[in-house]
Amino acid sequence: xxxNSNLDSGIKTGLLRTRTPLKELTxxxxxxxxxxxxxxxxxxxxxxxxxxxxxxxxxxxxxxxxPAEGEPLYMVRRNFMRGKEESGWQNILPLKxxxxxxxxxxxxxxxxxxxxxxxFDVLPVKLYLRLQKLFPGVEFQDVSTILLEIRMxxxxxxxxxxxxxxxxxxxxxxxxxxxxxxxxxxxxxSSEIEALNRQLGHQGMLRMRAFNAEMNTxxxxxxxxxxxxxxxxxxxxxxxxxxxxxxxxxxxxLAPHEPVCVDFSTTYEGYILDETRVFSIGHLPPELQKxxxxxxxxxxxxxxxxxxxxxxxxxxxxxxxxxxxxGLEDYxxxxxDNRVKFVGHGVGLCLDEFPVFGQASPHxxxxxxxxxxxxxxSFPQQGVVGLENVWVVTKTGLExxxxxxxxxxxxxx
Amino acid sequence: xxxNSNLDSGIKTGLLRTRTPLKELTxxxxxxxxxxxxxxxxxxxxxxxxxxxxxxxxxxxxxxxxPAEGEPLYMVRRNFMRGKEESGWQNILPLKxxxxxxxxxxxxxxxxxxxxxxxFDVLPVKLYLRLQKLFPGVEFQDVSTILLEIRMxxxxxxxxxxxxxxxxxxxxxxxxxxxxxxxxxxxxxSSEIEALNRQLGHQGMLRMRAFNAEMNTxxxxxxxxxxxxxxxxxxxxxxxxxxxxxxxxxxxxLAPHEPVCVDFSTTYEGYILDETRVFSIGHLPPELQKxxxxxxxxxxxxxxxxxxxxxxxxxxxxxxxxxxxxGLEDYxxxxxDNRVKFVGHGVGLCLDEFPVFGQASPHxxxxxxxxxxxxxxSFPQQGVVGLENVWVVTKTGLExxxxxxxxxxxxxx
Numbered sequence: 127x128x129x130n131s132n133l134d135s136g137i138k139t140g141l142l143r144t145r146t147p148l149k150e151l152t153x154x155x156x157x158x159x160x161x162x163x164x165x166x167x168x169x170x171x172x173x174x175x176x177x178x179x180x181x182x183x184x185x186x187x188x189x190x191x192x193p194a195e196g197e198p199l200y201m202v203r204r205n206f207m208r209g210k211e212e213s214g215w216q217n218i219l220p221l222k223x224x225x226x227x228x229x230x231x232x233x234x235x236x237x238x239x240x241x242x243x244x245x246f247d248v249l250p251v252k253l254y255l256r257l258q259k260l261f262p263g264v265e266f267q268d269v270s271t272i273l274l275e276i277r278m279x280x281x282x283x284x285x286x287x288x289x290x291x292x293x294x295x296x297x298x299x300x301x302x303x304x305x306x307x308x309x310x311x312x313x314x315x316s317s318e319i320e321a322l323n324r325q326l327g328h329q330g331m332l333r334m335r336a337f338n339a340e341m342n343t344x345x346x347x348x349x350x351x352x353x354x355x356x357x358x359x360x361x362x363x364x365x366x367x368x369x370x371x372x373x374x375x376x377x378x379x380l381a382p383h384e385p386v387c388v389d390f391s392t393t394y395e396g397y398i399l400d401e402t403r404v405f406s407i408g409h410l411p412p413e414l415q416k417x418x419x420x421x422x423x424x425x426x427x428x429x430x431x432x433x434x435x436x437x438x439x440x441x442x443x444x445x446x447x448x449x450x451x452x453g454l455e456d457y458x459x460x461x462x463d464n465r466v467k468f469v470g471h472g473v474g475l476c477l478d479e480f481p482v483f484g485q486a487s488p489h490x491x492x493x494x495x496x497x498x499x500x501x502x503x504s505f506p507q508q509g510v511v512g513l514e515n516v517w518v519v520t521k522t523g524l525e526x527x528x529x530x531x532x533x534x535x536x537x538x539x
Numbered sequence: 540x541x542x543n544s545n546l547d548s549g550i551k552t553g554l555l556r557t558r559t560p561l562k563e564l565t566x567x568x569x570x571x572x573x574x575x576x577x578x579x580x581x582x583x584x585x586x587x588x589x590x591x592x593x594x595x596x597x598x599x600x601x602x603x604x605x606p607a608e609g610e611p612l613y614m615v616r617r618n619f620m621r622g623k624e625e626s627g628w629q630n631i632l633p634l635k636x637x638x639x640x641x642x643x644x645x646x647x648x649x650x651x652x653x654x655x656x657x658x659f660d661v662l663p664v665k666l667y668l669r670l671q672k673l674f675p676g677v678e679f680q681d682v683s684t685i686l687l688e689i690r691m692x693x694x695x696x697x698x699x700x701x702x703x704x705x706x707x708x709x710x711x712x713x714x715x716x717x718x719x720x721x722x723x724x725x726x727x728x729s730s731e732i733e734a735l736n737r738q739l740g741h742q743g744m745l746r747m748r749a750f751n752a753e754m755n756t757x758x759x760x761x762x763x764x765x766x767x768x769x770x771x772x773x774x775x776x777x778x779x780x781x782x783x784x785x786x787x788x789x790x791x792x793l794a795p796h797e798p799v800c801v802d803f804s805t806t807y808e809g810y811i812l813d814e815t816r817v818f819s820i821g822h823l824p825p826e827l828q829k830x831x832x833x834x835x836x837x838x839x840x841x842x843x844x845x846x847x848x849x850x851x852x853x854x855x856x857x858x859x860x861x862x863x864x865x866g867l868e869d870y871x872x873x874x875x876d877n878r879v880k881f882v883g884h885g886v887g888l889c890l891d892e893f894p895v896f897g898q899a900s901p902h903x904x905x906x907x908x909x910x911x912x913x914x915x916x917s918f919p920q921q922g923v924v925g926l927e928n929v930w931v932v933t934k935t936g937l938e939x940x941x942x943x944x945x946x947x948x949x950x951x952x
Binding site: 144145146173174175176179183184185186187204205206207208212244246247248249250251252253254255268270311313314316317318320321322324325327328329330331333337338340341342343354355356357358359363366367368369370371372374375377393394395396397463464475 | 557558559586587588589592596597598599600617618619620621625657659660661662663664665666667668681683724726727729730731733734735737738740741742743744746750751753754755756767768769770771772776779780781782783784785787788790806807808809810876877888
């Protein structure tokens with residue numbers, strides 16, 4: 127494999143560095159402001175990297191103050207010059223110390239602040255206590271669900287990044303058959319896929335919002351490896367190379383007639399495209415091939431039913447019903463201890479976004495939502511089959527963003 | 540470059556999966572218990588991945604309750620079977636729901652709990668408020684500094700992992716000269732280094748403890764790229780491929796006579812070895828070569844003074860003095876806006892551990908501390924030179940753990 131060869135796309139387009147347009151930032155901030163007003167909040171103080179990037183076009187270290195109305199104020203501790211270059215907002219100030227924060231806000235906001243929104247789902251207690259001291263008498267309220275709900279619906283501008291990520295992902299997945307080799311350790315195959323992704327501009331890391339959730343950039347597991355559970359809320363796991371990072375590819379060598387499951391996330395301008403395909407060296411055992419067909423049937427049925435207004439929880443139950451119809455309910459979305467109770471999840475700047483396609487999910491489909499559907503079956507003795515594609519909701523139903531064929535790819539033994 | 544070739548070490552040793560010995564876990568827990576008793580705490584409820592791994596040998600999702608005395612209790616939400624396999628502790632219970640937590644603790648602890656330690660530096664507010672509801676009347680106290688201080692001093696068992704990481708890192712760094720090529724994008728070189736690392740068992744991600752701090756697995760920057768600041772507390776940055784991950788390698792092609800700085804972190808059983816070397820295609824400009832020599836002089840001087848009992852803040856000031864003696868104080872550890880006020884940092888399960896070699900650092904060297912010293916100079920028009928090695932404090936001074944020569948490596952133009 128020649129890693130130095132320029133692959134067919136990505137590098138050229140990647141040279142065009144993107145700056146989030148002001149119109150886009152304005153829409154996002156106005157969506158947040160409508161919710162702040164609904165909740166009688168005077169503003170929100172945003173700090174988490176991806177919320178910052180979403181609302182500023184920049185994730186330089188600092189705070190974004192979003193007043194209930196008017197332009198936001200970006201206070202940048204580090205790196206100020208880069209924050210100015212990256213963000214479309216005019217009001218940017220250097221933040222030398224925490225103590226400046228209340229002084230800046232006092233000057234910026236006409237009315238004294240009484241209720242401020244914070245990201246309680248990610249903000250550490252230590253920082254929260256510090257903010258309480260800096261703003262005596264101010265009431266803080268959680269706005270994390272508001273932020274996640276706003277971010278759940280993507281603009282055409284955002285959707286364009288998944289399209290580019292899908293092209294890059296397709297370029298990489300098309301190279302996988304030639305990389306399969308009996309005896310090659312999973313970790314070696316994983317390293318090759320990671321390198322191909324990276325050369326097309328992958329940011330080299332993946333973000334999850336949930337506390338303690340973490341991912342390397344993708345998982346490769348073969349045969350039984352896929353059924354080893356992890357700490358993650360995922361139906362598949364992988365052995366990994368250490369108990370200090372118990373996920374993804376391990377040292378197991380690839381073997382014939384077993385599913386080699388490649389579950390990789392390609393990024394473009396921060397946006398994540400999550401894609402899974404099954405490969406095998408020599409044909410798959412018939413019962414696994416059958417389950418792979420059922421996974422595709424589940425996908426097609428969900429895709430046809432996923433119209434705006436559909437309840438995500440209903441779609442999950444429909445998936446379970448189809449699995450049961452084929453007697454596969456015990457293997458659907460994990461086996462035993464490893465089972466998860468969802469069949470899809472939003473993808474965006476983080477891998478674990480809204481909507482969730484799970485039993486108790488309150489999410490209702492709307493145009494602009496982007497998510498991964500990943501019907502999978504785990505057979506503890508044999509491995510994992512299934513697939514994962516990314517879709518966007520349009521007015522008339524789902525559009526598939528991922529580009530390559532769904533079928534398991536068999537290379538000659 | 541043949542990524543499929545097995546490199547000379549790592550893969551075989553990596554096949555031996557390590558389980559943290561019970562004696563090692565016991566020592567760690569006893570160190571924590573001494574501090575809990577000093578602070579009149581009844582116990583600590585540990586949740587963060589690396590604190591869990593350090594105290595359990597496992598980072599499966601859940602809580603570790605460490606009573607002020609006696610054996611700890613590991614309550615595992617997911618994956619219970621794997622937690623049992625990985626952890627050396629006997630007391631392991633499945634945690635089906637949060638509500639079980641107070642019930643388990645009531646049964647486990649003879650005395651009612653009044654004061655419990657939590658990791659305030661990482662625990663999100665939302666989870667904290669939930670714990671407050673679950674444990675009415677209990678006083679929570681921050682034990683994050685206690686944990687970081689205990690983790691700061693490494694055991695011989697832990698040090699053995701840096702030795703293996705150093706071997707792997709040396710294997711990778713020795714391959715870099717053959718990968719250098721005029722016109723190759725930084726990101727391509729980075730992808731190749733990442734792939735080599737990964738094939739030796741790198742976990743595929745790096746951990747930082749500080750809120751919002753995040754790293755891909757290493758940085759490659761050439762010429763001016765190194766001087767582009769980031770949100771990170773680092774004197775070097777890199778353009779990255781997007782404002783959504785503004786760090787490390789970007790699209791800039793390698794050019795002759797400029798420093799190609801490779802700052803990569805190799806992991807082994809979770810432990811991080813941070814190493815930086817400068818390469819160039821054709822000789823470096825004389826002023827950069829001179830600064831590279833000064834960086835080595837700073838390193839050698841600090842290493843000779845870094846005896847047990849030395850104050851880390853004094854060592855930082857000594858480094859600054861040497862830089863000033865050569866008229867290089869304006870370029871030391873960043874330039875202008877990008878400057879940082881430290882010359883080294885602890886490395887362990889996270890990249891940003893204690894001790895810190897900065898102006899106001901309270902840390903005093905003790906045998907067993909492991910850290911990176913990274914004297915670097917940033918020349919805004921030309922790039923970054925310097926180096927980074929990892930050291931362990933012994934009774935008689937520092938032992939260098941990194942293995943390859945310090946000098947910049949020049950390949951023919």
